[in-house]
Amino acid sequence: MKYDIRNLSFDKVTVSPSILAADFGTLDADCAKAAAAGADLLHLDVMDGHFVPNLTMGPPLLSSLRKASNLCFDTHLMVTDPLFYTPVFAKAGADHITFHVESDNDPAEVIAAIKAAGCTVGMSVKPKTPASALAPYIKDLDLILVMSVEPGFGGQSFMADMMPKVAEFRQMIRESGKKIHLEIDGGIDRKTVYEAVRAGANMMVAGTSVFRAADGMEAAIKALHDATSELAL
Ligand code: DX5
Numbered sequence: 001m002k003y004d005i006r007n008l009s010f011d012k013v014t015v016s017p018s019i020l021a022a023d024f025g026t027l028d029a030d031c032a033k034a035a036a037a038g039a040d041l042l043h044l045d046v047m048d049g050h051f052v053p054n055l056t057m058g059p060p061l062l063s064s065l066r067k068a069s070n071l072c073f074d075t076h077l078m079v080t081d082p083l084f085y086t087p088v089f090a091k092a093g094a095d096h097i098t099f100h101v102e103s104d105n106d107p108a109e110v111i112a113a114i115k116a117a118g119c120t121v122g123m124s125v126k127p128k129t130p131a132s133a134l135a136p137y138i139k140d141l142d143l144i145l146v147m148s149v150e151p152g153f154g155g156q157s158f159m160a161d162m163m164p165k166v167a168e169f170r171q172m173i174r175e176s177g178k179k180i181h182l183e184i185d186g187g188i189d190r191k192t193v194y195e196a197v198r199a200g201a202n203m204m205v206a207g208t209s210v211f212r213a214a215d216g217m218e219a220a221i222k223a224l225h226d227a228t229s230e231l232a233l
């Protein structure tokens with residue numbers, strides 16, 4: 001494993017631009033621009049057309065991008081069968097793999113498979129799933145991902161009503177005594193980031209607000225980093 005999310009700060013805001021909002025025709029250039037603009041890692045949304053009603057990127061795309069990018073690949077598996085896809089995406093270049101507790105597999109088996117593949121482990125919850133669903137697994141996690149939109153598409157509106165769940169996860173992380181990133185995904189921009197950090201999220205996934213920022217990616221990423229001042233740990 002070349003890049004490790006455990007080396008990223010746990011007490012500052014970090015930014016993981018979602019390449020779903022990039023131009024797939026110029027993806028390597030867009031990713032290089034995001035890196036130059038201050039991205040801490042790169043968020044890769046893998047959708048299987050089954051767990052969510054959309055298809056995005058497969059292993060060949062990750063392999064190609066791996067050759068062109070020096071950022072940690074924060075891979076978000078929105079798939080029904082993460083057990084099958086974990087080794088596939090690890091081989092293609094994923095450094096970190098997050099899967100959904102709502103998938104068809106036994107979470108303990110998926111966690112073991114991700115570790116066996118040499119990646120760090122994340123688990124995610126869809127908006128309707130409570131924080132308690134991850135309680136049995138927290139000691140094994142490097143990252144928790146809270147969805148602040150229904151997974152499937154970029155460019156949706158931020159669900160502010162997910163903030164109590166973020167705060168609940170922050171409390172669970174404190175009680176665990178472990179260093180675990182609390183990542184949030186969906187509708188994050190320079191305004192909503194403040195709601196997320198005040199609730200306790202330290203890692204921001206941002207697609208539209210970064211790749212399509214009117215004043216450029218550097219200003220967009222800096223605006224998200226600046227929210228560190230209000231981060232509640
Ligand atoms: C949605 C994806 C997100 C999405 C975020 O299912 O998991 O990562 O790309 O896009 P924005 O930032 O545009 O809401």
Ligand code: ZN
Pocket residue numbers: 018043044045076185205
């Ligand atoms: Zn995502």
